[in-house]
Amino acid sequence: MSSYTLQPDYEFRRPDFDAGEVDGAPDIPGWIKEAKAQFEDLSMANQARTEALGGRVLSQAETSRSYEPIGRGVDTRRAEITGGEAVRRFSNTRAFDYNEFAAAERQRSAEQIRQIEEAKRALVLGEAIGIARKMELEGYLFTN
Amino acid sequence: MTSVLKKAVQLLTGSGIEPGSSLSVSKKELKKRPLKGLSERDLIRLESEIGSELFGPIPAGHERSFFNLDERTWIWYEQWKDKDSGKTMSATTRYEIQDNGILKIQEGARYNFLDGQELANFMVAIQMYYERVTREVYKRDPATGKKLA
Numbered sequence: 001m002s003s004y005t006l007q008p009d010y011e012f013r014r015p016d017f018d019a020g021e022v023d024g025a026p027d028i029p030g031w032i033k034e035a036k037a038q039f040e041d042l043s044m045a046n047q048a049r050t051e052a053l054g055g056r057v058l059s060q061a062e063t064s065r066s067y068e069p070i071g072r073g074v075d076t077r078r079a080e081i082t083g084g085e086a087v088r089r090f091s092n093t094r095a096f097d098y099n100e101f102a103a104a105e106r107q108r109s110a111e112q113i114r115q116i117e118e119a120k121r122a123l124v125l126g127e128a129i130g131i132a133r134k135m136e137l138e139g140y141l142f143t144n
Numbered sequence: 145m146t147s148v149l150k151k152a153v154q155l156l157t158g159s160g161i162e163p164g165s166s167l168s169v170s171k172k173e174l175k176k177r178p179l180k181g182l183s184e185r186d187l188i189r190l191e192s193e194i195g196s197e198l199f200g201p202i203p204a205g206h207e208r209s210f211f212n213l214d215e216r217t218w219i220w221y222e223q224w225k226d227k228d229s230g231k232t233m234s235a236t237t238r239y240e241i242q243d244n245g246i247l248k249i250q251e252g253a254r255y256n257f258l259d260g261q262e263l264a265n266f267m268v269a270i271q272m273y274y275e276r277v278t279r280e281v282y283k284r285d286p287a288t289g290k291k292l293a
Binding site for chain 1: 182184187188191212214215216217218241243257258259263267270271273274277278284289
């Protein structure tokens with residue numbers, strides 16, 4: 001099989017985990033990014049609501065409504081009245097659902113544990129193959 | 145497996161082996177080594193012939209290699225001729241075993257940790273690779289490391 005090569009003529013570039021180049025890298029978990037994006041959406045939504053109400057600061061009760069799951073409590077009526085880009089964004093905002101978030105986090109943790117365990121298994125197999133190869137090369141016969 | 149690893153490490157490091165122990169090489173036994181004289185690259189080439197069969201039929205005109213390069217690295221290499229240009233094309237994927245997962249690295253700075261079904265498939269493939277290579281190339285029992293009769 002003449003085509004195979006152990007050393008391709010290009011170099012693999014290792015990702016820069018510290019710079020967050022890889023989603024799901026251990027130091028920058030993807031779920032943190034998702035949560036952050038959701039909070040940013042909420043912030044925009046609250047700003048939009050404030051604008052829709054003529055700049056009046058929302059009461060705690062009004063603000064808390066936007067934390068309810070979508071389809072319940074998201075006030076699209078005001079968006080229709082005022083129009084405008086920011087308000088339309090509000091009407092489309094998916095509200096933060098803690099239960100959904102916690103479930104996703106648990107699932108992600110389980111998947112990460114699985115990935116770590118499988119990596120350990122893969123390392124053992126790799127070591128075992130390397131040892132069998134080495135023993136063959138060096139002429140050792142394991143007779144015990 | 146632990147026992148095999150332990151003994152192999154002892155062999156490689158030269159520690160803990162007493163003269164006259166059961167780990168020894170006799171002239172008679174050396175004659176049982178059909179692979180004697182092959183280099184590490186040759187052995188990997190033999191392993192890769194098995195590795196290339198693990199993922200089902202290879203498309204016509206394609207050549208495939210899948211092998212273990214070292215304890216932390218697995219390589220998938222595929223080569224084919226482009227139908228239109230006739231140019232030889234190739235793709236290399238490297239799987240790097242890291243402490244927190246298995247990183248898949250492809251050309252163009254594409255990389256991701258294996259997960260879901262892809263991770264399951266990879267694990268089955270390397271388990272099969274180990275079982276078959278140990279038996280068919282090195283003539284050893286995958287469970288005990290002992291030479292097969």
